[in-house]
Amino acid sequence: MLPRHTHDCNACEFHGYFGGYDVYTCGQGGLGSTMIARWGNDGPEYQSLPVQLYERVADTSPLWRGVKALIDINTDPDQSYVMWK
Ligand SMILES: [Zn+2]
Numbered sequence: 001m002l003p004r005h006t007h008d009c010n011a012c013e014f015h016g017y018f019g020g021y022d023v024y025t026c027g028q029g030g031l032g033s034t035m036i037a038r039w040g041n042d043g044p045e046y047q048s049l050p051v052q053l054y055e056r057v058a059d060t061s062p063l064w065r066g067v068k069a070l071i072d073i074n075t076d077p078d079q080s081y082v083m084w085k
Pocket residue numbers: 009010011012013025026027028
């Protein structure tokens with residue numbers, strides 16, 4: 001499984017797709033990990049959210065709920081098989 005859009009950060013880890021977005025986490029920049037949802041090839045065509053701010057938007061953002069769920073599944077060794085079903 002490969003990202004569908006160009007993403008030029010070598011520090012990012014690709015997790016899969018949610019809602020038409022390519023989903024990444026990035027540890028660059030300090031203060032823990034950032035979640036990234038990219039929808040296009042141009043540099044600015046993405047949204048990002050520090051994981052530590054997730055709880056503030058979880059109630060109002062289906063996008064970030066889905067992105068977080070995908071990342072959680074993909075980073076749980078016991079559930080990684082779900083990705084390949
Ligand atoms: Zn990155």
